[in-house]
Amino acid sequence: MEETVQHFKKRSPKRKQERFGKTISLVATIFIVSIVFSILFFVASRGLRTFTEHGVSAIDFFAGTAWRPGEVSDAGEPLVGAFPMIAGSFLVTIFSALLATPFALGAAIFMTEISPKTGKKYLQPVIELLVGIPSVVYGFIGLTVIVPFIRQIFGGTGFGVLAATLVLFVMILPTTTSMAVDTLNAVPRYYREASFAMGATRWQTIYKVVLRAASPGLLTAVIFGMARAFGEALAVQMVIGNAALVPDSLTTPASTLTSILTMNMGNTVLGTLENDVLWSLATILLFMSLFFNILTRWIGKKGAMK
Amino acid sequence: MKLKRMITTTTITIAGLFLGACGPVVEQESITVVGSTAMQPLVEAAGEQFSSENLGKYINVQGGGSGTGLSQISAGAVDIGNSDVFAEQKDEIDASKLEDHLVAVVGIGPIVNPEVDVDDVSLDELAKIFTGEITNWSELGGKDRKIVVINRASGSGTRGAFESIIFQEGQKSMITQEQEANGTVRSIVSSTPGTISYVAFPYFDDSIKALHVNGFEPVDENVYTNDWVIWAYQHMYTNGEAEGLTKEFIDYMLSDTTQENLVPRVGYIPVSKMEVERDLDGNVTDIEK
Numbered sequence: 001m002e003e004t005v006q007h008f009k010k011r012s013p014k015r016k017q018e019r020f021g022k023t024i025s026l027v028a029t030i031f032i033v034s035i036v037f038s039i040l041f042f043v044a045s046r047g048l049r050t051f052t053e054h055g056v057s058a059i060d061f062f063a064g065t066a067w068r069p070g071e072v073s074d075a076g077e078p079l080v081g082a083f084p085m086i087a088g089s090f091l092v093t094i095f096s097a098l099l100a101t102p103f104a105l106g107a108a109i110f111m112t113e114i115s116p117k118t119g120k121k122y123l124q125p126v127i128e129l130l131v132g133i134p135s136v137v138y139g140f141i142g143l144t145v146i147v148p149f150i151r152q153i154f155g156g157t158g159f160g161v162l163a164a165t166l167v168l169f170v171m172i173l174p175t176t177t178s179m180a181v182d183t184l185n186a187v188p189r190y191y192r193e194a195s196f197a198m199g200a201t202r203w204q205t206i207y208k209v210v211l212r213a214a215s216p217g218l219l220t221a222v223i224f225g226m227a228r229a230f231g232e233a234l235a236v237q238m239v240i241g242n243a244a245l246v247p248d249s250l251t252t253p254a255s256t257l258t259s260i261l262t263m264n265m266g267n268t269v270l271g272t273l274e275n276d277v278l279w280s281l282a283t284i285l286l287f288m289s290l291f292f293n294i295l296t297r298w299i300g301k302k303g304a305m306k
Numbered sequence: 307m308k309l310k311r312m313i314t315t316t317t318i319t320i321a322g323l324f325l326g327a328c329g330p331v332v333e334q335e336s337i338t339v340v341g342s343t344a345m346q347p348l349v350e351a352a353g354e355q356f357s358s359e360n361l362g363k364y365i366n367v368q369g370g371g372s373g374t375g376l377s378q379i380s381a382g383a384v385d386i387g388n389s390d391v392f393a394e395q396k397d398e399i400d401a402s403k404l405e406d407h408l409v410a411v412v413g414i415g416p417i418v419n420p421e422v423d424v425d426d427v428s429l430d431e432l433a434k435i436f437t438g439e440i441t442n443w444s445e446l447g448g449k450d451r452k453i454v455v456i457n458r459a460s461g462s463g464t465r466g467a468f469e470s471i472i473f474q475e476g477q478k479s480m481i482t483q484e485q486e487a488n489g490t491v492r493s494i495v496s497s498t499p500g501t502i503s504y505v506a507f508p509y510f511d512d513s514i515k516a517l518h519v520n521g522f523e524p525v526d527e528n529v530y531t532n533d534w535v536i537w538a539y540q541h542m543y544t545n546g547e548a549e550g551l552t553k554e555f556i557d558y559m560l561s562d563t564t565q566e567n568l569v570p571r572v573g574y575i576p577v578s579k580m581e582v583e584r585d586l587d588g589n590v591t592d593i594e595k
Contacts, residue, residue, distance in 0.1 A: 066481075067481070068460070068478075068481070069460065069461075070460070070461070071478070143490075143493075148497060151498065156454075157454055157483065157494075157498050157501070158498070159483060159494075237486070238490070241483040241484075242459075242483060242484040242485065242486075243481060243482050243483045243484065244481055244484075245481055253482070253483040255484075262486075263459040263484060263486050264459055264460065264461055265371070266343070266369070266370045266371025266372075266373060266374050267371045267372060267373045267374075267459055267460070267461030267462050267463075268373045268461055269373045269376060269377040269396055269398050269399060270377045270381075271377075271398055272398045274461065275373075
């Protein structure tokens with residue numbers, strides 16, 4: 001009797017292992033979470049200095065159109081209007097998503113519904129290849145092919161929102177496509193079978209059943225693409241022209257939050273207004289990507305078909 | 307099985323790297339040099355040559371920009387901070403603690419697309435192009451074509467030097483396209499009709515046309531005499547007086563061998579060749595020889 005009690009009181013090796021594993025994953029989780037929060041805290045605390053330390057009003061920063069850090073206006077206010085960059089970032093993001101979505105959807109439908117065999121064999125590897133190409137290569141191709149092309153057709157220098165949109169289109173296409181493929185594959189087989197059984201054609205099935213069932217996932221795919229476009233720095237910086245002007249046409253030089261950040265970070269001195277406004281731009285970027293993330297979660301919850 | 311083998315190989319390689327790093331018997335010393343990307347090729351080349359002549363002494367050269375170089379050196383985080391502007395020109399840098407070592411001079415010149423048929427501009431005209439007052443090449447005697455201005459990132463050392471020399475009091479550059487590096491600027495100017503920008507002399511090549519200013523050709527010889535007025539010093543700053551390896555390396559940079567061979571080879575002008583000197587406020591005086 002005593003022996004049996006002892007046996008149950010002692011921790012078995014399996015249980016020890018279990019505890020060990022739990023501890024390790026807990027530590028890892030805490031580590032990652034604390035990294036995320038310290039980055040958030042660091043960037044935001046630096047970014048807020050623009051308003052607290054240097055006394056720039058939030059309206060001047062978000063709506064101002066004159067970006068000349070280091071200089072002051074006639075009234076003595078620092079010229080740090082970030083609106084041209086905010087507008088540039090949103091324009092290239094929205095345009096590239098608008099352009100990429102139909103192509104991504106089409107490719108995904110082809111790969112899952114119409115010809116899964118060819119899709120798996122040829123399209124899948126091509127898309128995976130596209131994901132792996134570093135952004136500087138995209139930027140370089142943009143600079144040597146797309147920019148001169150736009151210059152020939154529309155005149156001007158060729159740099160601008162249009163060039164950035166076209167480069168980003170190619171860059172977010174694989175992200176959006178592969179996520180859309182996963183979503184479509186996750187639609188249960190019996191949905192399709194039920195639809196066919198009721199006499200629907202293939203097109204009707206795709207359009208009314210599969211796409212409808214997958215729509216929250218597809219939306220998530222598009223938003224992921226947008227998040228990537230919004231955060232892309234190098235390739236955009238190479239083709240957008242980096243002029244801190246509110247874009248008045250698609251083919252005149254503009255700038256994005258990221259392009260101004262990468263251009264100027266190394267040239268400013270830590271703690272100055274010139275440096276802190278860049279951190280403010282970084283804060284906007286960070287909160288936008290947080291927003292994109294929350295949005296996809298929200299869509300995932302709301303849109304699920306019951 | 308495959309995975310296991312992979313893990314083993316990786317472990318061995320990593321262990322090898324660590325052991326390799328511990329290997330040499332020679333006592334090791336190293337310093338870190340951070341800052342101006344324009345100066346990076348020169349300092350890297352000098353650092354390599356220095357290490358090959360002095361075993362076990364390493365010069366670790368990083369870019370990051372002049373601003374980074376200056377803030378890192380005033381914080382004491384690195385041994386040498388490279389900058390192509392005077393530390394005094396950057397606010398918030400306490401220049402009194404820093405010691406300036408002028409290691410080279412670089413000429414900066416306006417470049418245009420080869421199709422532009424203007425060869426010579428005055429300094430005043432050049433300034434007006436960059437402020438946006440002159441917008442067409444026909445105003446300078448060329449064909450009727452719009453001038454496209456490409457600038458460098460605000461705060462870049464080359465831009466700071468260029469603007470401080472060409473602009474009069476009160477003039478400032480128009481907001482226009484900005485590019486990050488000399489090389490990018492050159493490739494855009496070479497391919498876009500009507501463009502003008504400026505690069506350091508070492509970046510001149512056949513794909514672009516270098517403008518004459520006030521009748522002078524942009525060559526090193528004209529910089530010596532200040533006939534070509536657009537030039538800048540390359541600074542290596544130390545926090546307080548240089549000591550130990552830092553001093554050795556700066557002395558090496560300033561030695562006649564480096565100044566006469568390496569500096570011109572990477573496209574810079576040796577300080578010793580200069581017949582004039584310029585102070586912080588831009589006053590130029592002749593050097594007594």
